[in-house]
Amino acid sequence: MKYGFFPGCSYKGAAGYKESTEAVCRSLGIALMEIEGWNCCGATSYWSTQDLKAYVLPARIMALAEKQGFTEIVNVCNACYSTLRKAHEKLAGDNDLRQKVNLALAEEGLAYSGNLKIRHLMEVIVNDLNADDVKKNIKKDLSGLVVAPYYGCQLNRPWADMDDAYYPVLMDRLIEIVGAKPLKNYSAKTECCGAAQMVAHKDFCIPLTNRIVKDAVSKGAQTICTLCPLCQLNVDSSQQGLGLPKIPVIFFTQLMGLALGLAEKDLMLNKLLTPFKIAV
């Protein structure tokens, strides 16, 4: 399967996300073709400060994808997903705005039709792949591993059309497919990690990550599984002062890599701040 791939700015520096995504996709036969010439999506920073540019940034990425022959864009970051999706929905339904955005894009010979499908890799793996095909590739028994599925905010809100807005289950299913145990009743699974506010208002955001970690630890999870670089960084890096037992925060692709028996160089678990020291 071939997809237009939008890595986004924080993918490369995220703890082992790039390495594990590439290795897992290689072993499952998913062709992620990087959209050539992509730019930053702008994220909440542009929504908060700019009118037209906030649409032009994601629209340029989508226009490039269309020009390069893709019909779907796969994201690996909740903020990128949310930004592209938000821009796409608005541009598809608002002709005046789309014309204006396309006037700007015309400077580079680009245009966005409003017809792309915006997706996230986690959901692509669960929805497009046959679970039995994935299971055939499993080399390591993870049945003793209890994993807290942490989805964050911007994958299912505000749309809630791929999964539930508050209690999604797609990643729970993925955890089961690879043979591990999803933590049941993980009520913090879509609570906010503080996002960019963590930089400016850390004292306000620590109680938020405390809730996410405490709920996982107290219910018996051994690791928290994420699908967004900023969620991962906030929950991983803020554990220092929480006074709770430390719990590693990994990407869903690293969990899959463990199950697929991939080597450490493909998982890069050594890049996590809270070490992953679980015998699997």
Next chain:
Amino acid sequence: MTADPVLRDRFFKKYHGAEIQNCIQCGTCSGSCPLAEHMDFGPRQLFAMVREGDMSAALHANTMWLCVSCYHCMVKCPRGISITDHMYSLKKMAVEEGVKAPKMLHLYLSFNAPVEKHGRLTDVAAMAGFGLRHPLAALGNMGLGMKLAAKNRLEFKPRTVSNIAGFKKVMEKAKELERLS
């Protein structure tokens, strides 16, 4: 309170804020907001003030600057109001009206500057810009920065879009169209 119908009108028309007139003041938004306890006014109260035309107090509030864009309120609103989007609009209006820049605006501007210049962002570039204005906050993040550097997770060189000239022309045109509207 001094009512300011002109500013309210701008919010209602230019920023599509008129739908807050449908708000039934139930407070579900404030109740579901993760940072409401730190806000001068919760979103419910902020919308009541805007409706009354008390724009100066509304635009000086810290409410919208503490919005984390988690969309909890927006999904739960029984009147289907795009609350998060109105928070973005109120931030932009506060800047237009020249309110003293809060920390989050400095963070946004530090984020936007390298994007405008190179088309892509590195954490180092955004944090360096923010750190210049908020050395204490930067110092607080220094420990994390060093840990990330030790794990070889920081990029010190800017990352530039391949067709940077084309990218800049597009952004320049967007700015021009913005001015005309």
